[in-house]
Amino acid sequence: MSRSNAVDDQADRGLRFDQLFNSHYDAIYRYCARRLGGSDAEDAAADVFAVAWRHLDQMPPGDRARAWLYGVAYRVVANQYRSRRRRTGLTARLQTLAGVGGDDADRDPTTGSDVELVLMALDEISRTDRELLRLSTWDGLTRAEIGYVLGIKENAVDQRLHRARARLKTQFELLVTQSRRSEPREASA
Amino acid sequence: MNELLERADPAMGLEIDPARLRARVDERIGISVRLRPVVRGRRRPWIVAAASFVAVITVAVPLLLRQEPPSVYAPSLGGIADVPGVQTVVPLASGGVQTMAVDGDTIWVMTALQNLLQKVSIASGEIETTYTIDGYVEGVVVGGGYVWLSSYDNGGESLRFDPTSGTVDLTIPVGGRAAWFGDSLWVSDDQSRLYRISVDGEVLSTGAGEIKGQGLGYLWVNDPVTGLISSVGEDETHGEIVIPTETGLVTTDGWGVREVTEAGGDLWLMDGDYPFGTNLSRFDPDTGELSSFGSLTFGLLDMIEYDGSLWVTSHTDHLLIRVDPDSGVVSRFPMPGKAGGLLIADDSLWVTLYHPGALVRVDPNAELVAAGEIVADDWNRYPHRLLCTGSVDAQGPTVILESYDWIDYGSWSVVQARLSNQGYLVCANGYLEGETTPEQRAADLDEALVEAGISGPYVLVAAGDGVHTTRLFANGRDDIAGVVLVDPIPIGFPALADSLLNGSGRPPWDDLGPAVSNGLDDFGDQPLVVIRADPEAVFLSRRFIDGVGRETAEALNTAWEDGLDFYAGLSTNVRSVLAEGTGQHMVIWDRPELVADQVLDVLGTTNTG
Numbered sequence: 001m002s003r004s005n006a007v008d009d010q011a012d013r014g015l016r017f018d019q020l021f022n023s024h025y026d027a028i029y030r031y032c033a034r035r036l037g038g039s040d041a042e043d044a045a046a047d048v049f050a051v052a053w054r055h056l057d058q059m060p061p062g063d064r065a066r067a068w069l070y071g072v073a074y075r076v077v078a079n080q081y082r083s084r085r086r087r088t089g090l091t092a093r094l095q096t097l098a099g100v101g102g103d104d105a106d107r108d109p110t111t112g113s114d115v116e117l118v119l120m121a122l123d124e125i126s127r128t129d130r131e132l133l134r135l136s137t138w139d140g141l142t143r144a145e146i147g148y149v150l151g152i153k154e155n156a157v158d159q160r161l162h163r164a165r166a167r168l169k170t171q172f173e174l175l176v177t178q179s180r181r182s183e184p185r186e187a188s189a
Numbered sequence: 190m191n192e193l194l195e196r197a198d199p200a201m202g203l204e205i206d207p208a209r210l211r212a213r214v215d216e217r218i219g220i221s222v223r224l225r226p227v228v229r230g231r232r233r234p235w236i237v238a239a240a241s242f243v244a245v246i247t248v249a250v251p252l253l254l255r256q257e258p259p260s261v262y263a264p265s266l267g268g269i270a271d272v273p274g275v276q277t278v279v280p281l282a283s284g285g286v287q288t289m290a291v292d293g294d295t296i297w298v299m300t301a302l303q304n305l306l307q308k309v310s311i312a313s314g315e316i317e318t319t320y321t322i323d324g325y326v327e328g329v330v331v332g333g334g335y336v337w338l339s340s341y342d343n344g345g346e347s348l349r350f351d352p353t354s355g356t357v358d359l360t361i362p363v364g365g366r367a368a369w370f371g372d373s374l375w376v377s378d379d380q381s382r383l384y385r386i387s388v389d390g391e392v393l394s395t396g397a398g399e400i401k402g403q404g405l406g407y408l409w410v411n412d413p414v415t416g417l418i419s420s421v422g423e424d425e426t427h428g429e430i431v432i433p434t435e436t437g438l439v440t441t442d443g444w445g446v447r448e449v450t451e452a453g454g455d456l457w458l459m460d461g462d463y464p465f466g467t468n469l470s471r472f473d474p475d476t477g478e479l480s481s482f483g484s485l486t487f488g489l490l491d492m493i494e495y496d497g498s499l500w501v502t503s504h505t506d507h508l509l510i511r512v513d514p515d516s517g518v519v520s521r522f523p524m525p526g527k528a529g530g531l532l533i534a535d536d537s538l539w540v541t542l543y544h545p546g547a548l549v550r551v552d553p554n555a556e557l558v559a560a561g562e563i564v565a566d567d568w569n570r571y572p573h574r575l576l577c578t579g580s581v582d583a584q585g586p587t588v589i590l591e592s593y594d595w596i597d598y599g600s601w602s603v604v605q606a607r608l609s610n611q612g613y614l615v616c617a618n619g620y621l622e623g624e625t626t627p628e629q630r631a632a633d634l635d636e637a638l639v640e641a642g643i644s645g646p647y648v649l650v651a652a653g654d655g656v657h658t659t660r661l662f663a664n665g666r667d668d669i670a671g672v673v674l675v676d677p678i679p680i681g682f683p684a685l686a687d688s689l690l691n692g693s694g695r696p697p698w699d700d701l702g703p704a705v706s707n708g709l710d711d712f713g714d715q716p717l718v719v720i721r722a723d724p725e726a727v728f729l730s731r732r733f734i735d736g737v738g739r740e741t742a743e744a745l746n747t748a749w750e751d752g753l754d755f756y757a758g759l760s761t762n763v764r765s766v767l768a769e770g771t772g773q774h775m776v777i778w779d780r781p782e783l784v785a786d787q788v789l790d791v792l793g794t795t796n797t798g
Binding site: 122 | 190191193194195196197198199200203205207209210211213214216217570571572629632633636639640
């Protein structure tokens, strides 16, 4: 390879990377923010694109690049969880798993709105169920993309999404019942 | 419900600053790297620094010379000696990674964390002397008639150990990863500075680079400026060959390239891709091409050329892996412990098993047991791992090997190989890192089996705390064909031990209550085997009694036996087996053949009805 060809190749890589970043930074940042909160999301998203830069030549073309990036983001976020666990122990872990921010573990089911209750219900179901629902509802990934990110077959995604929704609903209704039981009763005449 | 979940999106309305994010990305990949062409054959003049750049302190440090007793917690190692292909077993301290170097008829082994340097006779396989070294030593190197011990501690320092006098007679304030190359000691520190040091401790030159290994007549370093792996010659020529690792096959930061070695005339690079080291790449010096060899498995640690093959260790999978450079054929052999360092001495391959601590000699001409063909491996569920070996056409129940935090899934490697080779499908369940609850373990196991399309019936085999996961997994299922519990930890025992040992026992899990109460407590008349560790080797051993007092030792033993009686009551079709000759709760390492035979016995029972 001549030196000028090498320089051209590098310039081409730079352009391809710019396109990749511009097309997906928003989605990847939001993915990280939903799971880690704002303070760590930027670091995690930057890590995802740094990995993408290193593997640019292996990147699948077109729309499949999006699923590839989500796959990396899934692992980067998992690594952040582990780092947090090591740093801050069980209490912080519970807060982290609650999603964004650090105060979710303090939610009280007896005072929550429906949105808060559904987030609490989300915390109560299994890690995989939770991720399936987030990828589908919040990140808007297709069945095939979800299957790629989580390493499961596309038809299994359908089946498991169905089960995950049912479990979330059950958990949500349980929390709603708890919440209503604790509401003050009106005085009878 | 879907609409409600959409409204709960925490990223809704989130403002993003793309320029700021892009700046963070560029910080990581480095603009200079992005714009720098990959050029082979570029020569960069070596920076020769004055010796005064790094002062050398010549202070003789007399070493305490003493024989260390073996650890109280050591296993019997009997099971290791029984593994085919393993010829010599040298017990070492457990708990730290061992590095080693050969010096004539001696192997020097340094065990980090334990701060022990041990002199092993190659001929007898005996430890001749044990020295205590003050400091966390990462590496041991032999050269110039000395043993060199290098450490990142205290800002980095290297010790020159005189094997004749048994003393450290020189301390050099430069330390990190070390190599003996040419006639000099080479050390790279945690700032990626590379030093060439004479046998007298004089710093001959300094430059940039992080040592990764040797091969093709060069020392190979990671150049911190370019991020590329490049050569350093004995004449200090730097960058004569630059490996084009930016092709995407190999990463160069983070875990990056961990090891470089020569095999089959090529240079092999062990790549630490995110988030774990898994891959090999090979560099052909004739064509200058770097090609991906692919992923071997997780947790690769060391590699060396021996007997025409490349040998690689995996500490997570407890494997010794042979790669034929010509055919590309990969063979996997189970090791009875976490396989770490590799060394060639006396025409044999030596492997350290850092947990349990042992140095073993492997004869590749002897019949090593194959680890079994991989049927399913859930790489995408990281850090969860379900590693299934055997045959997809296997008859009879699938065997599930359940581990826990201390005994990981790889600890089953010898048992798993033995069962796989008998024609069964065998899956080891566990995690590559981190801790979790029995509930999560059981859920992950269930999901991974569904994903892999592996249905029951199952024979469940659990060691130690794995019993809680197994009971949870079994609850509500009608596809359990049998259970084998290996030295299961009784309910409440960790807390009891913690109280009796005044907090020095292993801390109990945060809360096992739900796992215990939700676990299946009636297996009906399903075959159940409870394998008990030898109490004479555990609580009633002389060392344990001397350590904690007879009353405490007997109380713990009684609680343990009572707990095992509880487990034996889970089925009306139970058999208790005493595993004689075991060490301290390491039955699957000490008596793997006994465990495998008991599982085969249960499988035979289920097959015949």
